[in-house]
Amino acid sequence: MAFFPYRLARRVCWPAATRGWRMFATTVASRPIIVHKLGLDILKDPWFNKGTAFPITERDRLDLRGLLPPIVLTAQQQIDRFMVDLNRSQVNARDGPSDNISLAKWRVLNRLHDRNGTMYYKVLIDYIEELAPIVYTPTVGLVCQNYSGLFRRPRGMYFSAADRGEMMSMVYNWPAEQVDMIVITDGSRILGLGDLGVQGIGIPIGKVDLYVAAAGIHPQRVLPIMIDVGTNNERLLKDPLYLGLQQRRLDGEEYLAVLDEFMEAVFTRWPTVIVQFEDFQSKWALKLLQRYRNTYRMFNDDVQGTVAIAGLLGAVRAQGRTMIDFPRQKIVVAGAGSAGLGVVNAARKTMAKMLGDNESAFESAGRQFWVVDAEGLITDERPGIDTETLPFARKAKEVGLLGLREGSSLIEVVKKVKPDVLLGLSAVGGLFSKEVLEALKDSTSVRPAIFPMSNPTKNAECTPEDAFSILGEQILFASGSPFKAVDLGNGKFGHCNQANAMYLFPGIGLGTLLSGARVISDGMLQAAAVCLAAYMKEEDVLDGIIYPPISRIRDITREVAAAVIREAVAEDLAEGREDMDPMELRRLDKAETLAYVKSHMWEPDYATLVYMD
Structure with missing residues (x-):
C-alpha cells in the first residue's frame, strides 16, 4: 500500500465530536482536510494530490500556481484521459516496452496509485470489469512471478523469520491508527504457480485493492502483509535479485512460532481487525484456519470454499x-x-x-x-x-x-x-x-x-x-x-x-466488520454463498449464467455484507460497533441493513484541502 498520511487526515475527518466509522465513512470527502505541506510536497503525496483537478482557489492557497498546467479538469475528465493512455495499443512501462499488455497495464495502474490514490480508486471502481483481471487474477500471477524486478516502492508490510521477537514493536511502524482489513500470505502456494516466496506479496496487494473498490473499505484502513519464512523455490534461492530471505522455508514449530507471534502482535494493536489468509500451501492452510479461527477474526476463502x-x-x-x-x-x-x-x-x-x-x-x-x-x-x-x-x-x-x-x-x-x-x-x-x-x-x-x-x-x-x-x-x-x-x-x-x-470475500469482510462479529462462522460464510447464488434472476440462471457481471460488484457486495450481518445477529455473534449496538442491529430489517451497509462504503472523492502551519 502506498503511504497515506492517515494520522493527519484522521485529525480533521474524525474529530472527537463524531462517532466512529459511520462519520469517517460519510464525511471524509465532504469535510475539509487540514494539511501541513505546500507546493511540490502536496503533489508528491498520493493521498492529497489531485493533479490537474486542483481548483484555482486551492492552487493559490497551497502554493501550487505555476506548478501545474493552467487548465482545471474535472475528475471525470482526468479518468477519461487516463483510460485513453491505458488502452493505447502499445502500452509502455517506464522501464521500457512490455510484450505483455496486461503486465504493462498493471505497471501504468501502479504508477497512478503511487501519485494519486483517490483517482486510482475512482478508475478501478468505474472500470472494475476491465481492470479487476489486471489488479488481480489472472495478471497478478504474472506480477508475482516477476515482483522482484517490478518492485519500485513498498506497499504493505513485510514480517520475516528474521524478525522473531520484534513483531510486537514492528506493527507500530505502520502509520494507520486503525486497520480494518489485513490480507496475508506466506507465498507458499500462489494461485497454481507454487512457491514464489516474498514475491507473493502481489496477491495481498491486489486483494486489498478489491476490498476498497468492491466493499468501500477506506484505503487507509486496509493492509497487505507478507510473512517471509523462506522459500523452497530453487530458482529464487539462486537469484541474486530476489528480495526475500534466501533460505529454506521454516517448518513445524518454528513456522508456527512466527505465525503465532504475528497474530498476537496484529491483534494487540488492532483488536477489531479482520485477517484474511491467502494462498498458503495445503500442508498449513487448514491447520492455520483451525488454529486461529475460534480466537481471532480471520478466514481463508479458498480453504472455506x-x-x-x-x-x-x-x-x-x-x-x-x-x-x-x-x-x-x-x-x-x-x-x-x-x-x-x-x-x-x-x-x-x-x-x-x-x-x-x-x-x-x-x-x-x-x-x-x-x-x-x-x-x-x-x-x-x-x-x-x-x-x-x-x-x-x-x-x-x-x-x-x-x-x-x-x-x-x-x-x-x-x-x-x-x-x-x-x-x-x-x-x-x-x-x-x-x-x-x-x-x-x-x-x-x-x-x-x-x-x-x-x-x-x-x-x-x-x-x-x-x-x-x-x-x-x-x-x-x-x-x-x-x-x-x-x-x-x-x-x-x-x-x-x-x-x-x-464476488464474496469483500462482502464477508465488510459484513463481519459492520456486525462486529467476534469470529467468522461457517454459517456466516454459508449465508454469503447462498446470497450470491440467489442473486441472479431465474431467466439468467436458466440461460446458464450463474455468476453476475463484475460490473455489479458494489451492489453484490452490499447484498452479501447484509446477509453476513443478519447471520451474525442470528447466531448471536454480532457485538456491534460504536455507531450501532447489537440490539440496534437486531431491530434492522433487510432494507435497513442494506442501507446501513451502503452508508459505510467509502467513495473516492477529492476533499477540500486547507493549509495550516
Whole structure:
C-alpha cells in the first residue's frame, strides 16, 4: 500500500465530536482536510494530490500556481484521459516496452496509485470489469512471478523469520491508527504457480485493492502483509535479485512460532481487525484456519470454499431445481489440496444444514462426493492417508458396489458415478481431457456442470471450447480464470462463468466488520454463498449464467455484507460497533441493513484541502 498520511487526515475527518466509522465513512470527502505541506510536497503525496483537478482557489492557497498546467479538469475528465493512455495499443512501462499488455497495464495502474490514490480508486471502481483481471487474477500471477524486478516502492508490510521477537514493536511502524482489513500470505502456494516466496506479496496487494473498490473499505484502513519464512523455490534461492530471505522455508514449530507471534502482535494493536489468509500451501492452510479461527477474526476463502459453493448452488438452480435440492447433487472433485478439501468440507456442511444439521445429515452429505487426486480415487484403503484427507475418503466396500476401487482413475470415476458436477481444483492444466469429458456424456443430469477452477488460466483443467464442443450447448461452465464466451454457431453462445473470489470475500469482510462479529462462522460464510447464488434472476440462471457481471460488484457486495450481518445477529455473534449496538442491529430489517451497509462504503472523492502551519 502506498503511504497515506492517515494520522493527519484522521485529525480533521474524525474529530472527537463524531462517532466512529459511520462519520469517517460519510464525511471524509465532504469535510475539509487540514494539511501541513505546500507546493511540490502536496503533489508528491498520493493521498492529497489531485493533479490537474486542483481548483484555482486551492492552487493559490497551497502554493501550487505555476506548478501545474493552467487548465482545471474535472475528475471525470482526468479518468477519461487516463483510460485513453491505458488502452493505447502499445502500452509502455517506464522501464521500457512490455510484450505483455496486461503486465504493462498493471505497471501504468501502479504508477497512478503511487501519485494519486483517490483517482486510482475512482478508475478501478468505474472500470472494475476491465481492470479487476489486471489488479488481480489472472495478471497478478504474472506480477508475482516477476515482483522482484517490478518492485519500485513498498506497499504493505513485510514480517520475516528474521524478525522473531520484534513483531510486537514492528506493527507500530505502520502509520494507520486503525486497520480494518489485513490480507496475508506466506507465498507458499500462489494461485497454481507454487512457491514464489516474498514475491507473493502481489496477491495481498491486489486483494486489498478489491476490498476498497468492491466493499468501500477506506484505503487507509486496509493492509497487505507478507510473512517471509523462506522459500523452497530453487530458482529464487539462486537469484541474486530476489528480495526475500534466501533460505529454506521454516517448518513445524518454528513456522508456527512466527505465525503465532504475528497474530498476537496484529491483534494487540488492532483488536477489531479482520485477517484474511491467502494462498498458503495445503500442508498449513487448514491447520492455520483451525488454529486461529475460534480466537481471532480471520478466514481463508479458498480453504472455506465460499465462491465455489455459490457456483454449486447456482448450478442446481440452472438445472431446473431449487437450492434445497443441493444435497442430491453427485459431485466428483479432482484435487485434494487445501482448496479441494476446503470446498468439499464447505459443501458437505451446506448440504448437512439443508438436511437437518445433525450427525446423520453430515454422514449422508458425505456420500455425495468422490475425491480424486494424483493417485486416483481416495478411499479408506489409501496407505498413509493424512488426517485432513481421511474425512473425505470413500469407504472401499461402498465404492466397490459401483465397480470402483482405491486409486480408480478420474475417467473411471466419472463413468461409474455419472456426476451432476465435475469440479476441478487440481492446478493441473488440461486434466479434463477429451476422454474425461466424453465420459461425462453419461451424466444422469440433463445439464452437467463443469467447473475447472484452477488458476491461473494455463492451469485450468479444461477450456470452454473443449467442454462445449464435446458435450454440447446445454452444459454449465464455470472457471477460476476468465474465458470468453464460446461461439456455438447459429447465433448461440456458450456462457463462461468465472467463479471469482471477489464476488464474496469483500462482502464477508465488510459484513463481519459492520456486525462486529467476534469470529467468522461457517454459517456466516454459508449465508454469503447462498446470497450470491440467489442473486441472479431465474431467466439468467436458466440461460446458464450463474455468476453476475463484475460490473455489479458494489451492489453484490452490499447484498452479501447484509446477509453476513443478519447471520451474525442470528447466531448471536454480532457485538456491534460504536455507531450501532447489537440490539440496534437486531431491530434492522433487510432494507435497513442494506442501507446501513451502503452508508459505510467509502467513495473516492477529492476533499477540500486547507493549509495550516
